[in-house]
Amino acid sequence: MPLEPITITRREPGPQDVQIDIVYCGICHSDIHQVRSEWAGTLYPCVPGHEIVGRVSTVGAHVNKHKVGDLVGIGCIVDSCQHCEECGDGLENYCDGMVGTYNFPTPDAPGHTLGGYAQQIVVDERYVLQIRHPESQLAAVAPLLCAGITTYSPLRHWDARPGKKIGVVGIGGLGHMGIKLAHAMGAHVVAFTTSEAKRDAAIVLGANEVVVSNNAEEMSAHAKSFDLILNTVAAPHDINALLALLKRDGTMVLVGAPATPHPSPNVFNLISKRRSLAGSMIGGIPETQEMLDFCAKHGIVADIEMIRADEINEAYERMLKGDVKYRFVMDARSLD
The missing domain is CATH 3.90.180.10 (Medium-chain alcohol dehydrogenases, catalytic domain)
Known part of the structure; x- marks a missing residue:
């Protein structure tokens, strides 16, 4: 309709x-x-x-x-x-x-x-x-x-800052904001995409590296290395390959909301390295104002x-x- x-x-x-x-x-x-x-x-x-x-x-x-x-x-x-x-x-x-x-x-x-x-x-x-x-x-x-607060809130909650390695999965409406914000917070940012054509665009947005997620060699090069992975993809997909990229005590946070559920994670991907799978939903009013002020200070817009x-x-x-x-x-x- x-x-x-x-x-x-x-x-x-x-x-x-x-x-x-x-x-x-x-x-x-x-x-x-x-x-x-x-x-x-x-x-x-x-x-x-x-x-x-x-x-x-x-x-x-x-x-x-x-x-x-x-x-x-x-x-x-x-x-x-x-x-x-x-x-x-x-x-x-x-x-x-x-x-x-x-x-x-x-x-x-x-x-x-x-x-x-x-x-x-x-x-x-x-x-x-x-x-x-x-x-x-x-x-x-x-x-x-x-889109801004949906990505800002988990980055702040999981302490994005210099010295942290953060992955952003998906380079769309949410993901492009996640890349800009994580870069402005000083983190080392790796963008994940299924499209080779988006590699250059991700670098322009602020990614330090780009991984084409269906390239097994590129994925394995980052095994057990991420502090945080911000997963912005709103379509159901297998998250196990991404969980394997987290270091010990690393977290993958889901912010995309698919119409049908993701396939279940393999529990051994979680328990073997004390990894966490989490979710985050927008942000409260004080944090949203904080995000707007942060973006104004750093010249960030969509x-x-x-x-x-x-x-x-x-x-x-x-x-x-x-x-x-x-x-x-x-x-x-x-x-x-």
Whole structure:
């Protein structure tokens, strides 16, 4: 079912709310899964989009973190319970009461959240992020709100820094951000791809080395050598060959979300070297702000292709074919 224009109504801004005029919204692969009911529980009408950047147009009476005219972002979270251990630790992404930017229950009409493929959005100020990049980079900042934090959070948690050897599997929307961020953190970065044609592009992004993963000789040269492997691939694949590349106590963290499960890992790949297989999901609000500030400091943005709103269905089909380098961003002003 293709996407088509509809008219929606946002709530009036309350005392703690910020109203944002959306300028750009990134297109995430999870949007496709949700829109097409490939993940259970899609609620219609579905308005996707959780990589939102724009300008504050209205603030509530009690808002003190943002003012009219500010450049701001909204990522994957627009509410949480605000009293659990996870919220107290600034990890709202793991709160059982987290409310996603779209397709989550809300008192607002139509009963579930509606995302950023729209002209405006109203969000509690707690979940609004400051953007400190130059305005000229605003479109390329949008994917940082999902792709950026999805890769930044595990790199920070598993301590990417000089002296660490880190692999990034997949050179796509997530992977290209993982390479840029791990390089900026000072790690030795090895990019993994199934495509020889992506070798030069990975070096430009910041990889120190590139491995074509179906080349057995290139793979074996890195056996038992990685501190961390960031696996961004969202399609089911055999992860055992990658686990064998971890050193003792190394970790592979999965951040891609396939529509069907990966084949099971061989337990001996884990127990023989006390290796870990882990997962990570976006990041909390404080860490997302930290990521944006880090990227502003280091001049990091996503590599994007701009589209108009009426090109969204074509963009979805191109994403499914891997025909984008590396993220689509929709100009929300084309919704006029």
